[in-house]
Amino acid sequence: MRRCYECSTLNKGIDKGGELTVQPKEDLSTRETILHLFKTNDELTAKELTDRLNITSMAVRRHIDALERDGFIEARTIRQPMGRPTATYHLTERSNVLFPNKYHTVALDLLDELVQETGEDMVERLFERRKEKLFKRYSSVMENKSFHEKVSLLAELQNDNGYMVEWKQIGQDDYELVEYNCPISQIANQYNHACQCELQLFESLLEAEISRPDCLAQGGRKCLYKIQKRAQES
Numbered sequence: 001m002r003r004c005y006e007c008s009t010l011n012k013g014i015d016k017g018g019e020l021t022v023q024p025k026e027d028l029s030t031r032e033t034i035l036h037l038f039k040t041n042d043e044l045t046a047k048e049l050t051d052r053l054n055i056t057s058m059a060v061r062r063h064i065d066a067l068e069r070d071g072f073i074e075a076r077t078i079r080q081p082m083g084r085p086t087a088t089y090h091l092t093e094r095s096n097v098l099f100p101n102k103y104h105t106v107a108l109d110l111l112d113e114l115v116q117e118t119g120e121d122m123v124e125r126l127f128e129r130r131k132e133k134l135f136k137r138y139s140s141v142m143e144n145k146s147f148h149e150k151v152s153l154l155a156e157l158q159n160d161n162g163y164m165v166e167w168k169q170i171g172q173d174d175y176e177l178v179e180y181n182c183p184i185s186q187i188a189n190q191y192n193h194a195c196q197c198e199l200q201l202f203e204s205l206l207e208a209e210i211s212r213p214d215c216l217a218q219g220g221r222k223c224l225y226k227i228q229k230r231a232q233e234s
Helices: 028-039 046-053 057-069 093-098 103-118 120-142 147-160 185-190 193-206
Strands: 012-014 020-022 073-078 086-091 165-169 174-179 208-214 223-229
Touching (some): 028 046, 028 086, 028 093, 046 057, 057 086, 103 120, 120 147, 120 193, 147 165, 147 193, 185 193, 193 208
Antiparallel strands (some): 012 020, 208 223
């Protein structure tokens, strides 16, 4: 099974409310405190973190290295009039996923209002337009690629959008693609047309027969896509 998602990031998970949260680990409280300090300060040095946390500089360095490696913080070098330059650290845009948000609540409220005003057909049309937009974007990348390459690219593209994808070839023209996370799960749970559009998008991009026996929005533990290349018309 080929994993497209990064396994080295901080331990994260989805809570019951659909929020992306940091999951328990032996040094979780220290890591959470460091993230909070970065969030509430523009920049911090390793020494400032050491002083505030009252832990060893080696322990702070270990956390900084992990956060920097995973792209959640980045360094800025400040040159001093005398002595060695000082490195300060600040959060990156990518770190936003580590903090609570209510994006899905806002989106659902807006969709609910749209249904009240115009009916559910309008919401379905929005999902159809999104599907068409994604098809244009993805198909340009897949142009002139083999079937195998298209499946691989689809997995990579979905992973870039946060779906935590694995895929594998199980036959000459048969594949399985698994999504372990759905960034729009809260919306898809209420508006299942989003899931239908994703399935149709995959079928159009890959020119394949695709079934989805397991679906997160329908209570499954993952979205499992069984992909079979369509026979060429003679």
